[in-house]
Amino acid sequence: PTRIIIDTDPGQDDACAILMALASPEQLTVEAITTVGGNTGIANTTRNAAAILELAGRADIPLYQGCDLPLLRSPVRGEHVHGETGLDGADLPRPAKQPEAQHAVDFLIAKLRAEPPGALTVVTLGPMTNLALALRKAPDIASRIARIVSMIGACFEGGNITPNAEFNAYVDPEAAKIVFGAGIPMVVLPLDVTHQILTTKPRQARLKALGNRAGACVTGMLCFSERFDLKKYESDGAPLHDPCTIAWLLRPELFQGRDVNIEVETQSALCVGETVVDYWQVTGRPTNAFYCRDADAEGFFDLLIERIARLP
Numbered sequence: 001p002t003r004i005i006i007d008t009d010p011g012q013d014d015a016c017a018i019l020m021a022l023a024s025p026e027q028l029t030v031e032a033i034t035t036v037g038g039n040t041g042i043a044n045t046t047r048n049a050a051a052i053l054e055l056a057g058r059a060d061i062p063l064y065q066g067c068d069l070p071l072l073r074s075p076v077r078g079e080h081v082h083g084e085t086g087l088d089g090a091d092l093p094r095p096a097k098q099p100e101a102q103h104a105v106d107f108l109i110a111k112l113r114a115e116p117p118g119a120l121t122v123v124t125l126g127p128m129t130n131l132a133l134a135l136r137k138a139p140d141i142a143s144r145i146a147r148i149v150s151m152i153g154a155c156f157e158g159g160n161i162t163p164n165a166e167f168n169a170y171v172d173p174e175a176a177k178i179v180f181g182a183g184i185p186m187v188v189l190p191l192d193v194t195h196q197i198l199t200t201k202p203r204q205a206r207l208k209a210l211g212n213r214a215g216a217c218v219t220g221m222l223c224f225s226e227r228f229d230l231k232k233y234e235s236d237g238a239p240l241h242d243p244c245t246i247a248w249l250l251r252p253e254l255f256q257g258r259d260v261n262i263e264v265e266t267q268s269a270l271c272v273g274e275t276v277v278d279y280w281q282v283t284g285r286p287t288n289a290f291y292c293r294d295a296d297a298e299g300f301f302d303l304l305i306e307r308i309a310r311l312p
């Protein structure tokens with residue numbers, strides 16, 4: 001199996017991604033979860049990650065708390081979407097599980113150094129603060145990461161927090177700039193893809209009909225977080241963002257894209273956090289990421305539902 005570390009700010013869609021990964025042990029080994037402030041503050045995101053691990057019966061997986069605040073900027077939160085806890089709608093008990101004492105940034109450095117180069121894939125589902133700080137503190141880890149798979153950015157679809165910036169890039173653009181510039185192979189699942197992955201009523205009904213606790217939980221979470229997006233996009237179902245990263249790891253053939261150059265805007269007041277994707281290769285800048293543009297939504301939901309069915 002591919003060995004992964006998931007860096008995350010749960011978040012209903014983060015939680016769904018974590019559950020999908022935990023339900024796929026024959027393909028993915030989740031080595032650890034690291035948390036970051038994003039959708040909500042770090043105390044919430046860490047508690048939510050612990051609750052999800054307990055829900056899946058995987059409290060044995062270590063959890064490391066990371067940065068609450070972006071590298072340079074004041075935090076921008078998403079409680080208007082995700083609710084006060086960041087995970088409203090899931091109805092989970094307060095977890096007993098606590099994070100490890102080590103900071104997530106120090107864990108990332110120590111773990112990557114302890115493993116042979118190429119042993120670990122890092123999945124990022126929130127602002128890239130932890131990974132950026134780890135790369136600044138220990139540049140040698142760059143060559144040890146097999147690949148970074150990230151839900152971040154947007155190009156053709158426009159932004160979701162400003163007209164041209166996606167939330168994870170916007171919250172900590174300096175961090176994203178550091179990570180995109182680190183020379184590590186990257187796969188990017190942007191809004192262009194996630195806006196095709198819609199939680200329509202029939203898809204939610206299929207999840208609910210699974211009859212297990214995880215299925216009920218995922219349905220409750222999606223139902224809560226979609227309220228905001230349904231109004232915003234006037235679509236049948238809301239976009240499901242973060243699980244696209246796990247789906248790419250499990251079944252990359254569900255996605256189409258190409259190798260591109262991506263730069264992150266940090267200067268412009270109007271465009272800060274924009275991922276500038278050279279999709280048509282007009283700049284001659286070297287490629288630094290595989291950018292997914294399209295996805296097979298039916299195939300994605302078949303996979304998600306099959307995996308959630310395996311959980312308690």
Ligand code: BDR
Binds near residue numbers: 013078081151241
């Ligand atoms: C991203 O922002 C967060 O609200 C979601 O969890 C996802 O990671 C989508 O823009």
Ligand code: CA
Binds near residue numbers: 008010
């Ligand atoms: Ca997230």
